[in-house]
Amino acid sequence: MSDVHGAAPGSAETRNSLTLRYLGIYTYREAIVFMRTDCHICRSVGFTVQSRVQVSRGGRTVIATVNMVDGDLLAEGEASLSESAWEALGANPGDAIVVSHPPPIGSLSHLRAKIYGERLDEPAMRSIIGDVAAGYYSDLHLAAFVTACAGERLDIDETVALTRAMIGVGTRLAWPRSPIMDKHSVGGLPGNRTTMLVVPIVAAAGLTIPKTSSRAITSPAGTADTMETLAPVVLDVAAMRRVVEREGGCIVWGGSVALSPADDVLIGVERPLDIDSEGQLVASVLSKKAAVGSTHVVIDMPIGSTAKVRSAATAERLGARLTAVAEAIGITVRVLPSDGSQPVGRGIGPALEARDVLKVLRGEHDAPPDLRSRALRLAAAVLDLSGAFPNDAGAATAAAILDDGRAWRKFVAICESQGGMREPPTAGHRRPVVAHQRGRVVAIDNRRLARMAKLAGAPQAPAAGIEFFSPIGTEVEPGQSLFVVHAQAPGELDYAFDYLAGQQDVVRIEERA
Amino acid sequence: MSDVHGAAPGSAETRNSLTLRYLGIYTYREAIVFMRTDCHICRSVGFTVQSRVQVSRGGRTVIATVNMVDGDLLAEGEASLSESAWEALGANPGDAIVVSHPPPIGSLSHLRAKIYGERLDEPAMRSIIGDVAAGYYSDLHLAAFVTACAGERLDIDETVALTRAMIGVGTRLAWPRSPIMDKHSVGGLPGNRTTMLVVPIVAAAGLTIPKTSSRAITSPAGTADTMETLAPVVLDVAAMRRVVEREGGCIVWGGSVALSPADDVLIGVERPLDIDSEGQLVASVLSKKAAVGSTHVVIDMPIGSTAKVRSAATAERLGARLTAVAEAIGITVRVLPSDGSQPVGRGIGPALEARDVLKVLRGEHDAPPDLRSRALRLAAAVLDLSGAFPNDAGAATAAAILDDGRAWRKFVAICESQGGMREPPTAGHRRPVVAHQRGRVVAIDNRRLARMAKLAGAPQAPAAGIEFFSPIGTEVEPGQSLFVVHAQAPGELDYAFDYLAGQQDVVRIEERA
Helix, strand or coil, rough: CCCCCCCCCCHHHHHHHHEEEECCCEEEEEEEEECCCCCCEEEEEEECCCCCCEEEEEEEEEEEEEEEECCCCCCCCCCEHHHHHHHCCCCCCCCEEEEEEECCCCHHHHHHHHCCCCCCCHHHHHHHHHHHCCCCCCCHHHHHHHHHEEEEECCHHHHHHHHHHHHHHHCCCCCCCCEEEEEEEEECCCCCCHHHHHHHHHCCCEEEEEECCCCCCCCCCCHHHHCCCCCCCCCCCCHHHHHHHHHHHEEEHHHHHHHHHHHHHHHHHHHHHHHCCCHHHHHHHHHHHHHHCCCCCEEEEEECCCEEEEEEHHHHHHHHHHHHHHCCCCEEEEEEEEECCCCCEEEEEEHHHHHHHHHHHHHHHHHCHHHHHHHHHHHHHHHHHHHHCCCCHHHHHHHHHCEEEHHHHHHHHHHHHHCCCCCCCCCCCCEEEEECEEEEEEEHHHHHHHHHHHHCCCCCCCCCEEEECCCCEEEEECCCCEEEECCHHHHHHCCCCCCCCCCCCCEEEEECC | CCCCCCCCCCHHHCEEEECCCCCCCECCCCCCEEECCCCCCHHCCCCCCCCEEEEEECCEEEEEEEEEECCCCEEEEEEEEEEHHHHHHHCCHHHHEEEECCCCCCCCCCCCCCCCCCCCCCCHHHHHHHHCCCCCCCCCHHHHHHCCECCCCCCCHHHHHHHHHHHHHHCCCCCCCCCEEEEEEECCCCCCCCHHHHHHHHHCCCCCCEEECCCCCCCCHHHHHHCCCCCCCCCCHHHHHHHHHHHEEEEEHHHHHHHCHHHHHHHHHHHHHHHCCCHHHHHHHHHHHHHHHHHHHEEEEECCCCCCCHHCCCHHHHHHHHHHHHHHHCEEEEEEEEEECCCCCCEEHHHHHHHHHHHHHHHHCCCCCCHHHHHHHHHHHHHHHHHCCCCCCCCHHHHHHHHHCCHHHHHHHHHHCCCCCCCCCCCCEEEEEEECCCEEEECCHHHHHHHHHHHCCCCCCCCCCCEEECCCCCCCCCEEEEEEEEEHEEEEEHHHHHHHHHHCCCCEEEEEC
C-alpha cells in the first residue's frame, strides 16, 4: 500500500482546467470540445472520443462531445471549441475552461419509455423538452426522440403535452389587445409567398398580425429570405414589437427572436432524417404561434404529389389534429386546403419571388394571378376568422385593400419600419431550358425545380433561382422557354445544368393527339 | 440572356477537386471532411455544415459529413479529413480528393417504413444492413434505425432476417470439421472471465473452439483486454486459423478479425443511447458466432439487479429468442442462466482479472472458487452440447481436465501460439476502502465498482482496477479492507476516490441485530 495516506494533488477544479485556443471550426449546432489525445484530463477521468462532457467557463456551461487532436493543432494544456460552443460559453481565446463529467440527463428514462412504446404525460414531456432546450441531448438522443414520435406515434394528449412543453421553454409575447391574427403555410410549394401579401392586407384592415417566418433550410427560399431582399428581417423582440405597435404587422425572421428554442433543436435533426411526425409538426407550428401571442391562425395546406402533404386524407387528419391541439392551448385555427400541384407565381428564389410579390402589391398587368388569388383567399379567411368583418365580408374587404393600394402602402410602411425598403437584386447570368417538342404541359416536379434553383445558388445568392413560364396547361412549341435559370456566377449555372442533364421530365409535356 | 450558349468551364471532376492537408482530428468512426467556409465547391454546389457528401480519392470513396473551417487552418483549395476518413480512403497529405453529392441511399425508404411501424422482410433488412456496413448511414440514421428496432419491435422473423443480413455483409469462416463449439456471456458482470478457462478446457478435451472476444467499451475490462495482459490478441484471420488448427482453440480480439462490420457500426450508436433491443442483441451475438463458423454455442446469462439482464422473465424471453433465431440459421444454442448479483473472482481490471484466471488454471489454494465453479459449469455444458461426451460426462470431464493440469498446459500452448505468453503487470499505487462499521455485506453495486475501476485507469492502464475482498455474506469489522483500488499513477487513484466520496453503499453493510 504505497499511497494509503497520500493527499490529493490540487483540487478537481484546477486539475481539469485547460486554456482555449481558437481553431475556427463550424459544426452547425453541435458543441464539440477538441482535446489532445494525450490530454491529462482525458487519461485520468476516462474521457475519450465521443464522450459527452460538461465544459464550464465562469458561470456558463455547455454539454459538448469530445473530438481528439493529434499533432500540433493544440499545445499541451490547450483545448478548442466548435463555433457554437464558443458562442454558448461567451468564451475568448486564452480563457480557462474546466472539463468535467456532465450531470446525469434526468429525462432519459422518459425518452427510453417512449422508445419502448409507452405514452408520455405532460411532466415527462416537459422534462424531455427542458433537457433538449438546455442542449443536454446529443444528436443520437435527438434522433431517437424524433424517431420514437414519428408518424402517428404521438396521440392528441401527447401532442398537446409536447406543444405546451415547447411553449414552456420559450419566450411568449403578450399584447395589450385581442385578437392577434396569424397565418401559416405547411410548405413544400416553391414560390408560395402569400405571407408578404396577407400581412399588409390584414394590417391595413386594422388588425394585428405579428408574423415570424423561417429561412430556407432545404428549399431555395424561405419567406424570411425573400422578405430580406426588400427589407431587414433580423429584428430582436423589442424591435419587432415596435414595428407591430406602429404598423399592426411585421414580417421578421423567427430565428432572430428565438421564440421556440426546443423546436429549433428538433428541426435540426428532423430535416436530415426526413421523417414526418404529425405530432411534432403540430407542436412545432402551434408552439411558435403561441410564442408570438397569436389567438387566431389560418393555416394554408397545399396538397400535391410533390408537396409536403400528398393526399386529401393526410390533409384531413393533419388538419383535425392541428385544430384539436390548438383548441387545447386556447388558439382558434382554420385550415384551408389548397392546390399543391405546381409552383406559385413565376419566381423561385428570394429576389425572383420578391418581384412577384411586388407586382401583385402594385397591381401590375403581368402580376401572377395564382399568387394574387391564393393570397386573397387566405387574407379573406384571416379577416373572417377575426370576427371583425361579419357576414363573410372578408373576401370583398381583402380585395378592396389590395386593389386600392392600401396593401402596397402598408407593405412599404412595414419595410421602412423594419429598417428601410430596398430593391431586390438581379442576376448577371441566365440560361433558358426550352421545350424539345410541341405539346401541352401536364405535370411539374416541384422538388427537382427547387433543386435546380438551389444549385444555381439560391438562397445564399439572393438573385439566383428560376423564372418559371410553363404552368400546367401551357401549350408549347419546340424551342420555347419552359423556364430560365438565374445565377450570380457562371459556375453556378453549370452546376444547375449538370444536374438537369441527369433528369427527365422536370416539366412533363404531352403531345397533342 | 448573357450566357445562353456558354460552355461549362472544366469538367465537374476538376471543379470539385481539393488538396488534402493533415490536421490530426479524431472523431471515432465518424467520417468528417473539413472545408473552408468560402470553399468554391460548397458555394456552388450548395454544401454547408452538416451536409453529407461523397469524398473520392483514386478508386476509393467514403461518405462524410461537412464541417467548416474559418481562419487559417486550411488554405484556399485545401480540405482535411477526420482520422477514420483518412483511413477509409487510404489517403496521404497532398493527395487530391473530389467532393460531390453522395449517391442516394437506397434503403432509406425501408428505414422509414420501419420507423412508421411496418415489418421488414429479408430483402429490406439486407438493403439496410448493406448500406450500414458501407458507411452510407449518418449517426442520425443509425440512431433512428436502432430506435425503430428497440425493445421488442423486431419479431422473430425480422430478427432472423437481421441476423442473416449481418452475416451476409461479413466474413464467414469455414472449418473442415464439425462441431465447432463456442460460448458467449451476455455481460454486465465485472470479473466474469470464464472464457479464458472454458476455451482451454474444451480445446484440451479435443474439441474445436475458435473464440473471439471484445474489448471493454463501457466496462473496466473486456475478455480481450484481460487476455492481452497474458498474450497477443490482435491476430488476423489467417493467424487465428493457424492457432486453432494447432491448438483447437484461441482467444483473440474480435475487432481485429472484423467478422461482422455492420454490428460494429450499430454498436457504436447503441452504447451511447443505452437502448436495449432484444432483436439487435440476438442478431449481434449470433451473427458473430456464425461468422467464426460456430455450430454449437453455450450462452451464459447472468441475472441481477445491476447486471445487463435484470429479471428471470427477461432472461427467459431473451433465451427463447436466441434459441429460435439460432435454430433458423442452423446453430444449436443452450442458454444457462446464472447469478449476476455480484462480481466474479477478486479482480476487476485486465491484469487483476488475469491473475484470478491464472490461479484457477494452476489450482492455487487461493483461487477464487466462484470463478472456478462458473467456468466448470459452462465448460461442462459445452462438452455435453457437443455430443462427444455422452451420458452427461461433461462435468466430470471438465473438472478432470482442469484439476490434472491439462487446461493449464493448453492455455500456455494457446498463448504461445498467439505470439508468446507473458506476465501481467502490477500497479505501483494502491489504496484500500475500509468498512466503517461492523456488520455483514448484503449488496454490491456492480456498476459503481466498475466505474471506480475505470476512474483508476482500467482498461487503458492494464494493471489498474479493483481487488475485491467483500462478497455478499462477508462479516466485516471496522477498518477492514472491503476492496483495494490499484492505479499506475497517483492522480488516477485520486479520481477514483473523488468519485467514491460522492457515493454511498458501493458495498452495503448491515449491522447484526
